Amino acid sequence: MAIIVNLDVMMAKRKIGAGELAERIGITPANLSILKNQKAKAIRFSTLEQICRVLDCQPGDILEYAEEAEK
Amino acid sequence: MNHNQPSTACFRRSILLSQGLLALFTAVVVFLDIRCQWFWEWSFDSGILGTVRQSDKYLFLGCLFGCSLPAYVLLYSMHILLKRVQHGSVFTPENVRLLRTVSLCCFLAALLCLVSGLRFPVLLVITVAAGFVGLIVQIVKNVFQQALCMKDELDFTV
Numbered sequence: 051m052a053i054i055v056n057l058d059v060m061m062a063k064r065k066i067g068a069g070e071l072a073e074r075i076g077i078t079p080a081n082l083s084i085l086k087n088q089k090a091k092a093i094r095f096s097t098l099e100q101i102c103r104v105l106d107c108q109p110g111d112i113l114e115y116a117e118e119a120e121k
Numbered sequence: 122m123n124h125n126q127p128s129t130a131c132f133r134r135s136i137l138l139s140q141g142l143l144a145l146f147t148a149v150v151v152f153l154d155i156r157c158q159w160f161w162e163w164s165f166d167s168g169i170l171g172t173v174r175q176s177d178k179y180l181f182l183g184c185l186f187g188c189s190l191p192a193y194v195l196l197y198s199m200h201i202l203l204k205r206v207q208h209g210s211v212f213t214p215e216n217v218r219l220l221r222t223v224s225l226c227c228f229l230a231a232l233l234c235l236v237s238g239l240r241f242p243v244l245l246v247i248t249v250a251a252g253f254v255g256l257i258v259q260i261v262k263n264v265f266q267q268a269l270c271m272k273d274e275l276d277f278t279v
Contacts, residue, residue: 077279081279085279089277090277090278090279091278092274092277092279093279094279
């Protein structure tokens with residue numbers, strides 16, 4: 051996937067655990083794990099908004115575009 | 122809790138009705154297989170097969186037993202499909218496979234009836250009916266395949 055989710059980095063910076071973050075943004079820990087492990091195929095604006103609100107950051111701090119290696 | 126599972130009484134009744142009809146169809150197929158001799162005599166005497174001779178009996182029975190095999194496979198596949206739908210797993214690769222089996226069984230029965238239809242023209246009606254049902258199931262299978270891709274996308278949307 052060309053989009054990298056840097057949620058781990060922001061969580062470490064804000065010193066917040068996965069369980070607490072999941073609870074505060076209103077998604078299940080399983081869904082948060084999908085997002086953290088780069089397995090998500092899409093993210094809702096509402097989820098992104100909640101993540102940015104709780105972690106006090108911008109979408110660009112969480113999502114990053116990286117050129118994919120040619121197959 | 123499975124969120125895909127409708128919990129309404131109407132849904133349960135619908136599944137129950139489908140299972141009942143499936144059991145009825147199975148009973149009819151089993152009955153026709155066991156009483157094939159009677160069925161041939163009745164068809165011969167009533168004249169629904171048109172102008173046929175007693176010597177056509179084995180062709181008729183061959184068609185009957187030939188169609189029974191896909192019918193049993195079809196009924197079993199539908200039974201499993203209903204069970205899976207009842208338990209809330211609807212858009213799964215297994216169900217797509219089951220629908221493909223049902224569709225192929227319909228086409229196989231249609232083909233057998235088409236061949237026998239050369240001797241017993243009344244069976245051409247079954248050919249058209251089975252072929253049409255097979256086509257419908259094939260389209261439903263394609264819809265399920267598309268829905269499976271969409272569900273996969275949705276499952277990984279956070």
